[in-house]
Amino acid sequence: MEQFSGRVWVLGDDIDTDIIIPTEYLALKTIEDMKQYGFSPLRPELAGQIKKGDMIVAGKNFGCGSSREQAPEVIKALGIRCIVAKSFARIFFRNSINNGLLLIEQPDLYDRIEEGQEITVTVNRDIVFDGKSYPIAALPDNLVEIINAGGLVKAMQRRNGLAG
Amino acid sequence: MGMTIAEKIIARAAGVPQVKAGDIHTVNLDRMMTNDGTTHLTVDMYHNKLKNPRIADPKKMVFIVDHNVPSDSAKTAASQKKMRDFAREHGIDFWEGKGVCHQIMMEHYVCPGELIFGADSHTCTYGALGAFGTGVGCTDLLYGMVTGTSWVLVPETVRFYLTGELKEGVYPRDLMLSVIGEIGASGVSYQVMEFCGPGARTLSVNDRMVLCNLAVEAGAKTALFEADQIALDWLEARGRKPKAVFRSDEDAVYVREYTFDLGEIRPVAAKPDFVDDVVPVEEVCGVRIDEAFLGSCNNGRIDDLRVGAAIVKGRKIADHVRFLVVPASQEVYLQALEEGLIDTFMRSGAIVMNPNCSVCWGSCQGVIGENEVLISTGTRNFKGRAGHPSSRVYLGSAATVAASAVKGEICTAGML
């Protein structure tokens, strides 16, 4: 099973899409242009600090608010490997799956961990932190299909006979 | 020796019996106006650069928020807040969201005979009521605010003798663009344009505003009409009295004179990127447009809206065109509502915005994009004024703008 480790950035409850990428930047041409403004209303320095392979641990209702898909895309472009939260808002959840950004629901980790600490994720099994195992649920089959295809775009390309 | 209207106004403000072109005088300013373009800078200097700041006479100051309304950024909001708080603290008349500064000044303040500084180049508009209005920067405005005075170098006056009458379908905008086209962008640099003659008497106060407003585009310090009965009646209807009514003396000295027959004027357009590159509209007909703008301190009044509405009534704006209609003041908007003009514009597919500088100012509303073409009743068409540097702006009358919005390309009303 797939396993990876990294350090975490900790954000609170109800992190909304206006925080993840404010509307004023949505007319910028590319995600690359936008990513430097990720999380800026709440933590203006964060986008510059995130390194590839880092992870986010958050409270409940992560990604609530708008349907802007730029939100998971920006997070992915910043190099975040996965988000572990108590719960996710549903549009954000779908958009993330479609973009291959791994989301993991875990009720207890948020209450125990501090920013900068390291976790080890074993997909569909558990997260290990500070010697303790926090179990995670498996994703439903149809979502696994999209992720295995490499995201929805790749799934559609395959359907249309384009090389993936 | 005789004096021109401009010289008489300066003499009165300087408290001397006689002035002549080239003199420098210290003058008492009757009024000062500043808008959200630069007031925050004036306020900063007031607080940071002066030892014992005080305002000579707050009642002479008028602060008007008109350029970025509604606010387009936190930065704009902060500069407007600075202006608002200052006005509130010092008991200065404060207008926000009520219209373009020069329109508000004409509706509520300007009196014949006054000498007025405005921190905006189109302050020359007030000549329509026989007042000497001129644009200054924020530093001059600060000095005026603190001392109530300033220095002026008395400008020469150029006489524009108008005869005849504008033909049907020809408007004051066409007249003034034609004048500027003939004399050039520096044709009256630092001089006063004085409009007179029988032709001047065929022009309403609104018409005169169109002429005076654009004078700065020919380099003028200001423009003036005599405050005749037409002006005085207009003023009285608004409940104001003149400060002084001046006429130019028979033996007043003019450095140059022009004569324009209003009957000879035809619809014209100013081509990108210069206000003085003026050609008959026919020469630019067929140019595809992306946006059209009816508004600004030059052509946002009820007459202009009536002309525009008459043209679009029962018609639709071309699919690919954004037609922005922006009344110059709340008063004009209310009248346009009353007359059903707003309804006509909305039904045609136009975009009707609140009174503000809008597209003319080009900063945050109706901005045009790469390679786009705008035809506008705004005051200027400099490169990049309305948006992207590659965009092109044509200037024309309300009629030309409205007709073009319907057709989707530059044309006159007669071609629809």
Added chain:
Amino acid sequence: MGQTIIEKIISHNTGRASVKPGDIVTVFPDRVMLDDIMIPFIVGKFHEMGFEKVWDPEKVVLIYDHLVPASQQDDIRHYRAGDEFARTYGIPNVHRSDGICHQLMTEAGYVKPGHVVFGTDSHTTTYGCVGAFSTGIGYTEMAAILGTGSLWVKVPETIRVVIEGELAPNVMSKDVILRIIGDLGADGATYRALEFTGSGVESMTVSSRMTMANMAIEAGAKCALFTPDEKTARYCETELDGFQKSLTGDEDAGYCRVMTYRGEDFVPVMACPSQVDKIRDISQLEGTVIDQVFIGSCTNGRLEDLEAAARVLEGRKVAPYVRLIVTPASRKIYEEAAARGILKTLAQAGAVITHPGCGLCCGRTGGILCDGERVVATNNRNFLGRMGTSKVEIYLASPMAAAACAAAGKIVSP
């Protein structure tokens, strides 16, 4: 076992006898909505996916609203992308400056009771006001629908919200939905359908129901549903057929939760900075000085909202140094408000009336504020930084309350 409204709609759309919560099914949308701000990304993904045509151009509606009028040069790129997409794929329905997407979709007759509709904006839940299953999705999924005409959905559980009785005269449906969101919490309805019923709901206009359906997403809901009735039929200019008339929750349907309210118990409330579920009675907030009021948005920019504001402001003025911005939700509403003298009343009171569009709600322009300023707004979100800096405080309220605050220059009860 009986079915909830969402179960009935999904069954009908998929041709099944019945569905239950948790089922994953493929639905075939009756209509999709693409708004200007997302269009370049949708088009990009559509091409990347390799589709050569749009499955059914008649079912696609393009609406420019977030960026009208343009406030940045780049906005033009969005118009161009939309116009070109419509031209290339033969899409007839393009609204370039007619108002807010969610207002137009029902107003212009694109959505009918019982429809399945997706839109690239989270407030697509709005059309539940006419008994349609409508919800927001991202641009990648929209691109996939444009090519395939279908999308997978997981049948949601339903929360039933029963409101019996009458609202007090100073209470609007905005106060009702804010209270419900406060009780549910911002994630209290995540993945669920909110089904509204009861005499309190039946007596509401379609416009008032629209406000409630619009805000369902703020409790995390997948969708909101109201039973189509006489009012719906009149609003949609249609006769209800058998299926549409059946769209009511069965007595023996399974609800994961039932919330019951009495209309008389609702009072004017506000959502306080910076969360939509931070609800307080206005009486607890009175006296808070404000700088600006915004009346508009897909939540509360309709005729009855402007009318409510005008009634409050008749013969009065906006408080000195306070800004009131009014943005009607559509061209039709603007025309009607002008004809009825509503705009005159508001303008005379000192309102700045802008062209129909999203305006200040989406926070790009239209009244942006700076540090330390406070705004009372009738839209649906007050998140940190939404209308300016992160030190701007946004209070959400009904149009009646907002108008009262504008006249007073501080928070007051209507």
